[in-house]
Amino acid sequence: MDIRKLVRSEIKNACIVVHGGEIFEAMENHGNNVIDFSANISPLGISKGALNCIYNSIKSKENISRYPNINSSEVIKSIIDFFDSGITKENIIFGNGSVELIRLFCFVFLSKGDRVLIPVPTFGEYEFSSKISGAQCDFIYLLSENDFKLNIDEIINSTTKKTKAIFLCNPNNPTGKLIPRPELIKLLDFAKQKKILVFVDEAFIDFTCSPSKSAVYSITEYENLFVLRSLTKMYGLAGLRIGFGIGSPEIIRYMKNASIPWNVNYLAQKALIGALEDKKHVIKTKETILNEKVYIFKKLHELSDASLKVFETDCNFLLIDISKYGINSILFKKKMLEKGILIRDCSSFRGLDNRYVRIAIKNRSENRKMLSAFKEVIKEVIKEVGRS
Template sequence: MKIYPNKSVQSHIPASHGGRYSVKNTDSEILDFSSSVNPLGCHPGVKRYLKKHLNSISEYPDSNSLLLRGNLNWYTGIPKKQIVVGNGATEIIYNFCQTFLNKNTPVLIPIPTFSEYETAAKLCGCKVSFFKTMNITKTLQSFITKIPKRGCVFLCNPNNPTGVLTQMKDMLKIISAAEKKSTIVFVDETFIELVPDSNQSVIKHIKNFENLFILRSLTKSFGLAGVRIGYGIGSTQIINPLQKIKIPWNVSNIAQG
């Protein structure tokens, strides 16, 4: 008997990622330091918290992550009902694609950028189009003309790996143009806390655009890559389906605290 996985899985090539873990677990002579995590590590208070709450690992976590979402409400000012949390930001990328994309969904990704957008979209059978640019601002009008109808655009801001920040006014032009075409804009802001001007986040405009979804993480800026905490922000039209599709108990007790 021969077992056949889905066609999208048969052709799937997982993205390769670096980081300090590979120093101990690699056959390569090249050491890969591309994880881009805060070199100062996590706050000492986090370590104290982890030691204090180790006993909680014997219990199931809250499947709805109410405490964590409440804390994120305090941090972002966004209502809990508009926040979804995941076991790292990458889990949310895959859940988002599984929820909103299919083989008929056109996807646009400016490159170079984080590889998991493409990987997750292709697993859903999507046809992915790329727009080569080192700075979207310099090619803004051309990029906007490429936005598909009833599709999805992925944007990383500031971008990984180039570090380029697209200014707020240009981000809003893209989101507005996509809205007119009934296209969702997925904005990855996992590095936004490293930007000197916090006003460059599009989070304050979440109430103005039903087609806007923002991805955040505690991995990069807060040095918590091993704890795995990511969260997404959007309208209830986006968040409610994501809450339905996420696996139960996806965020541990330790991470939720």
């Protein structure tokens, strides 16, 4: 039997998205002391509030043997209280991580013949999920000479009668750029008028100086808006897999119709409650990121003699152009890993190439080790170029 002939064409031709965070594979090959700068997670690690809730839930044992209640009033209330924006339980949906909700959104709203608009470079799951749902993707290529800033007018002018959805990552991964709120509102107004869905991924917005710029605060005004939120980045819950989305009651109702039952486990739900109550974790994380961002910028500038292009960022990671050293990102990642530092090679991002790497901002001790490795690799590269 030729199984390939039985597979949907969209799946048959799909290319799996490359992600950062390959820490376990890296440790298998390079030892347990590898530091992961490829995944953009709070340098404080897991939120203590989340950890306490997990610990107490395991200790009590009472609900571990039961199916989880995905409509738990306690969990929903924690989100409503966190935003205090007029949303209700009808505006909220949970997912086993953010990616599940990206897939679900595309499965529910996209089909063959639809077109979506995606500014790139950005998170690859929007393209992947759109394509396996049958939709075609139109791309707006952000330019390095413009610091990868998004032009809302260009997005508006790039829509067609077939455009069904626009995907935005705000702030954007891997460029770190936050869309100014007036610009976002301008796009939402246009999309509402043209009956185009707008998907806004806010996985990194908690790291910005103004999380109040969240599109969540516009949900009640735009029935075409869906906002994705993550617990992975700020609260260090990557291993538990929980995310949530906020949208109009109609969007949420149809997504729930197609969602997987019991998709978010009991401990993950408890962790969400503890995380959203942990204000100290957020404050301390943002203070650390702000200080370390300045430190890393300064040190990279010093060690590279301004030969590195380090892009300004609104969140907890840096995009770096290493091309002036005549080394590609694949080899640079390999050399850094040999020194115990795992970074993100950005050549897999549509709209980037092998000139770019991305590094997370971590604590001072870890950042020093990363900078030391960075310096050593640059010296090696300069020496090798000199020999040739």
